[in-house]
Structures are given as C-alpha cells and as structure tokens.
Amino acid sequence: xxxxxxxxxxxxxxxxxxxxxxxxxxxxxxxxxxxxxxxxxxxxxxxxxxxxxxxxxxxxxxxxxxxxxxxxxxxxxxxxxxxxxxxxxxxxxxxxxxxxxxxxxxxxxxxxxxxxxxxxxxxxxxxxxxxxxxxxxxxxxxxxxxxxxxxxxxxxxxxxxxxxxxxxxxxxxxxxxxxxxxxxxxxxxxxxxxxxxxxxxxxxxxxxxxxxxxxxxxxxxxxxxxxxxxxxxxxxxx
Amino acid sequence: xxxxxxxxxxxxxxxxxxxxxxxxxxxxxxxxxxxxxxxxxxxxxxxxxxxxxxxxxxxxxxxxxxxxxxxxxxxxxxxxxxxxxxxxxxxxxxxxxxxxxxxxxxxxxxxxxxxxxxxxxxxxxxxxxxxxxxxxxxxxxxxxxxxxxxxxxxxxxxxxxxxxxxxxxxxxxxxxxxxxxxxxxxxxxxxxxxxxxxxxxxxxxxxxxxxxxxxxxxxxxxxxxxxxxxxxxxxxxxxxxxxxxxxxxxxxxxxxxxxxxxxxx
Numbered sequence: 001x002x003x004x005x006x007x008x009x010x011x012x013x014x015x016x017x018x019x020x021x022x023x024x025x026x027x028x029x030x031x032x033x034x035x036x037x038x039x040x041x042x043x044x045x046x047x048x049x050x051x052x053x054x055x056x057x058x059x060x061x062x063x064x065x066x067x068x069x070x071x072x073x074x075x076x077x078x079x080x081x082x083x084x085x086x087x088x089x090x091x092x093x094x095x096x097x098x099x100x101x102x103x104x105x106x107x108x109x110x111x112x113x114x115x116x117x118x119x120x121x122x123x124x125x126x127x128x129x130x131x132x133x134x135x136x137x138x139x140x141x142x143x144x145x146x147x148x149x150x151x152x153x154x155x156x157x158x159x160x161x162x163x164x165x166x167x168x169x170x171x172x173x174x175x176x177x178x179x180x181x182x183x184x185x186x187x188x189x190x191x192x193x194x195x196x197x198x199x200x201x202x203x204x205x206x207x208x209x210x211x212x213x214x215x216x217x218x219x220x221x222x223x224x225x226x227x228x229x230x231x232x233x234x235x236x237x238x
Numbered sequence: 239x240x241x242x243x244x245x246x247x248x249x250x251x252x253x254x255x256x257x258x259x260x261x262x263x264x265x266x267x268x269x270x271x272x273x274x275x276x277x278x279x280x281x282x283x284x285x286x287x288x289x290x291x292x293x294x295x296x297x298x299x300x301x302x303x304x305x306x307x308x309x310x311x312x313x314x315x316x317x318x319x320x321x322x323x324x325x326x327x328x329x330x331x332x333x334x335x336x337x338x339x340x341x342x343x344x345x346x347x348x349x350x351x352x353x354x355x356x357x358x359x360x361x362x363x364x365x366x367x368x369x370x371x372x373x374x375x376x377x378x379x380x381x382x383x384x385x386x387x388x389x390x391x392x393x394x395x396x397x398x399x400x401x402x403x404x405x406x407x408x409x410x411x412x413x414x415x416x417x418x419x420x421x422x423x424x425x426x427x428x429x430x431x432x433x434x435x436x437x438x439x440x441x442x443x444x445x446x447x448x449x450x451x452x453x454x455x456x457x458x459x460x461x462x463x464x465x466x467x468x469x470x471x472x473x474x475x476x477x478x479x480x481x482x483x484x485x486x487x488x489x490x491x492x493x494x495x496x497x498x499x500x501x502x503x
Contacts, residue, residue: 005500076459078486081499216488 013071014081017064017088021095024060025140028095031057031102032136032199036129038106039192040122042113050106057099064092080216087213091143094202094209098136101195101202108188115185121175124168125193131161132196135203142210151219154207158200162227165197169229197227255280255420255450256301261315263296263305270296272474274315278420278467283442283451285461285482288471289497294454297471298422301452302338303331319420336363339413343425345405347397347412352389355397355408356380359416375415383411384441403434410441414449421445423453427460439464458498462486470494 005011031050038047068089071077077085112122138154141147172186172193211219256278263271271293278284286294296305303324305311317324324334336359347355356379357372359365366372376393380386385407389400397408406426413421423442427435442451442464455461461468462482469479470491478491489495496502 006502007500010500075500078458078462078498079489079495082487 007075010071010075010081013067013075014084017067017071017085020060020064020067021088021091022140022144024057024064024092024095025136025143027053027057027060028098028102029133029136029140031099031106032129032133032196035102035105035109036126036133036196038109039112039129040126042109044110044113047106047109051103054099054103057096061092061096064088080213083213083216087143087209090209091206094205098199098202101199105192105195108192112185112188112192121172121182121185121189124164124171125189125196128161128164128168128193128196131157131164132199132203135161135200136206139203139206139210142207143213146210146214148211148214151207151211154204158204161197161200165193166228166232168193169227169232173232252282253280254278255320257316257318257321258297258300259316259318261297261300261313261317263293263300263314264312265308266310270474271300274474274476276469276476276479278450278452280450281446281448282467283446283453283465285465285468286452286454286471287456287458287461287468287497288477289502290456292471293474294469294471295424298424298452298454301420301422302335302340304335304340306331333363336416337418338420338422339416339418340422340424341406341409341413341426344429345402345409347400347405347408349396349398351394352380352397352400352408353393355412356415359412363416365416379411379415382414382445383407384437384444385411401434403430403437406430406434406438407441410438410445414445418449420450420452423451425454425456428456435460458486470497472497 005014031053034046035050037043038050068085071085075081135154135157138150142149142151142154169190172190175182176186208219211217254277258274258276258278261271261274262269274293274297286298288294299305300313300317301324305313313325319334319338323329324338348358350358353376356376357366360372360375366375377386377390380389385404388404389408392399397405400408406429410421410426427438430438439460442453445451446466453461453464465482467480468482468485470477470485470489470493472493478485478489478494480490485494486498489498
C-alpha cells in the first residue's frame with residue numbers, strides 16, 4: 001500500500017486486513033509444522049495443542065470476513081483496494097482450510113504412535129510436510145512483499161509435491177500388502193499424506209490470489225497437475 | 239487480461255461517434271484543457287471522472303459548443319461528430335445542440351407545464367407539424383425518460399412541481415424530445431436522492447441503446463455502474479481512457495489508481 005487514502009480509517013482497515021492475514025498465515029504455518037513434528041516424534045502433547053489451536057484460525061477467518069464485508073459496504077473499494085479485499089477473503093479461506101487439515105493430521109497422531117511400526121513409515125511424510133511448509137511460507141512471503149516474482153516456483157514445486165504424494169501412496173500400499181496388521185496405521189498415514197498434499201493445493205490457491213491482487217490479472221496458464229494416486233492400483237504394485 | 243473484459247463483448251458496434259484531437263481550452267490566462275485526444279464510442283456510455291478542476295466539464299462543454307457562450311473561453315483543436323468538424327464556421331451551434339443534448343447537475347425545467355417543457359425544443363426546431371405530432375413527441379419522450387406513468391395525468395401542471403428526481407427525468411425527456419444523437423450529462427444525479435439516482439441510472443442504461451451518452455460524475459461507483467468506458471482527467475489532460483471494468487479493477491495509470499481509490503483529489 002504505497003500512498004495513503006484521504007480517509008485514514010480506510011487505511012487502517014486495509015492495514016488491519018493485511019496484518020490479520022499475515023498473522024493467520026504464521027499460525028497456519030505453525031500448525032502444519034507442529035502437526036508433522038508431532039507425527040514424526042509421536043508427540044501426543046504437541047498434537048493436542050495443534051487440535052486445540054485450530055479455533056484461533058477459525059476466529060481469525062471470521063474476523064477477516066466481517067471486516068471485508070464492512071469495508072465493501074462502507075468504502076466500495078475499487079482497483080488495488082478491491083483486489084486486496086478480494087484476496088484477503090480468498091486467502092483467509094485457504095488458510096483456515098490449511099489449519100483444518102493440519103488439525104486432522106494431529107488428531108491421528110495418538111493412534112499412529114501406538115503402533116511401533118508407525119514411526120518407520122513417517123519419514124516420507126515428514127519430507128512431504130517440509131515441502132508443503134516451504135510452499136505455504138513462500139506464498140505468504142509473496143503476500144507480505146506484494147511480489148509475484150517467485151510464484152512460478154510455487155507452481156513447479158506443487159508438481160513435485162503431487163509426485164511425492166503418489167510415491168508415498170504406493171509405498172503405504174506395499175506395506176499394507178506385506179502385512180495386513182499395517183493397514184490401520186497405513187490408512188491413517190495415507191490420510192495424513194493426502195492432507196499435506198491438499199495443503200499444497202491451498203498454497204497454490206493463495207499464490208493465484210496473490211498474483212491477482214498484485215497484477216490485476218489471472219496467473220497465466222496455471223494448470224497444476226493432479227496427484228496421480230487415483231491411477232495407482234494393485235496391478236501396478238509389482 | 240482478456241478475462242477482465244466481459245463488457246466489451248456487448249459492444250460489437252464499437253464505432254466512433256465523436257473524435258477529439260488536440261483539444262485545448264483557455265479561459266483568459268487559465269489553460270483549462272491542455273491537449274485532449276479521445277474517441278467516444280457510439281451507443282455506449284462514457285464516463286468522465288477526475289478531481290474538481292481537472293477539465294472534464296470544460297471538455298464536455300466543448301462537445302456541444304457550450305463554451306461559445308463564455309466570452310473568455312478559447313477553444314482550439316479538432317472535434318469531429320461523425321467525421322464533421324463541429325467548430326466549422328458553417329455549423330450552426332443551435333442545430334449542433336439539438337444533435338448533442340445536455341442535462342445539467344441541477345434539474346432546470348422551464349417554468350412552464352410539463353407538456354410545454356418537452357415541446358419547446360421540437361417547436362423551435364420545427365420537428366412537428368401539428369398538435370397531434372407534438373402529443374406523440376411528448377408521450378414518446380416521457381416514456382423514453384421513464385416518466386410517462388407518473389406525468390401523463392398532469393401534463394399541464396408546472397414542471398417545477400415535480401420532485402427533484404422527476405424534474406431531472408423531465409430534463410432528460412426534454413433533451414431527447416429533439417431526437418439528439420448524443421446526450422451530455424454533467425453530474426446528473428448529484429442533487430438526487432439514492433432512489434431517484436437509481437432511476438436515472440436505469441434510464442441511462444436504456445438510453446444507451448439509442449444514444450451516445452457522456453456523463454461527468456464525481457461518484458466512482460456511478461461511473462463503474464453506468465458506463466462502458468471511462469476517461470480519467472487530471473490537470474487538463476486525459477490520464478487514461480479505456481474500458482470501465484478494467485479501469486475499476488486494474489487501472490494502468492497510477493494517477494487513476496490514486497484517484498479512484500480515494501488517495502488524492
């Protein structure tokens with residue numbers, strides 16, 4: 001926000017939105033980071049904290065929604081202001097979803113940690129989580145800096161994330177076939193992996209929202225590849 | 239940025255109605271309009287926006303030679319209406335103003351009956367042979383201005399007895415009574431309440447099927463709502479002109495951005 005509005009309250013409203021998004025973003029990052037760490041380290045205490053922290057994101061999203069509606073009603077924002085408000089609404093929705101997905105991972109930690117072999121299986125997911133976290137960080141930095149320079153990389157890395165998810169999917173299937181006693185743990189881990197993959201998708205949504213906010217046009221030819229796990233069947237598990 | 243240009247699709251008959259090149263206006267020593275080049279499209283609403291004193295009303299007044307009536311005003315440059323130079327000495331300004339009608343900020347009906355307000359123009363321009371012709375023009379114009387239902391039973395009552403919004407629509411009816419091609423509106427809603435404003439805006443959308451409309455407005459929302467194209471004026475120049483949708487979502491010029499978002503002006 002380069003120059004100031006004649007109405008200072010308008011400036012304050014816009015700053016409030018930007019600040020709240022940054023705050024939400026930091027919180028969502030932390031939830032993801034903690035959820036994956038709780039899973040890797042079988043830290044049930046940390047997992048419970050992630051679960052209980054989710055309400056903070058829900059509240060923040062409500063606050064952003066209310067403020068955005070108010071700004072639209074009171075100021076009828078146009079041009080860059082309009083795009084800022086629109087982006088705030090979209091990004092807060094994605095961040096809230098990221099929180100939900102992290103919370104869902106955390107909820108599974110207790111059950112997974114009860115089974116000894118679980119630990120051995122979470123290494124791939126840890127890496128997947130690191131990648132997703134980097135994505136979320138990248139798009140939030142882009143939002144903070146109002147810069148689109150690195151958003152293309154986010155798209156490229158989302159392909160990488162999808163590919164990694166597909167390979168984890170295969171791996172977990174293999175374990176399940178090896179020993180049916182793994183099925184419970186592996187199914188939970190599969191959900192964890194899928195949640196992280198979805199978080200990556202939300203990061204790309206945010207990338208698109210940031211791009212539109214900054215440039216005023218759609219991100220060119222944004223076609224992220226889906227994960228390929230829907231094609232993975234028993235036949236291919238040779 | 240094609241995705242931002244939905245309105246353009248409705249504008250397949252985008253021919254130029256008015257073409258202005260190098261238009262300058264001096265009021266004595268005041269250089270009010272510096273060098274304006276713009277094309278106004280036929281059957282579209284063009285909004286002129288910009289801070290006070292930017293030259294938008296001055297330019298509007300050039301388009302039907304209203305500045306001729308200001309003795310200190312000196313207009314130069316070329317303004318073509320369908321290819322014809324409106325400042326050609328052979329052009330009769332009165333005839334020009336029948337073609338290029340105007341509606342002002344404050345409703346200004348003549349102190350006459352509603353009927354006489356409308357037939358005044360057609361009479362002096364000899365557009366009607368008989369009372370029956372005039373009756374037809376009155377009904378058509380009032381219908382065109384969305385005022386017929388409200389006014390048909392009180393045509394002989396004074397126009398000044400109508401409400402502000404009705405008076406403004408009467409002025410629009412009066413403007414279209416002489417079958418103009420272009421209607422200039424100088425802040426037509428600034429003295430009206432929100433409902434009357436909405437009615438005039440609704441009317442503007444209907445009128446654009448038949449007329450070329452140029453509206454000067456200080457309401458950004460009004461410009462965004464009623465116009466297909468917007469020209470942004472600042473300090474006697476046009477800063478930016480283009481599709482309204484684009485202008486209000488992603489303007490190209492910083493000065494436009496700053497003005498429409500309320501950062502100066």
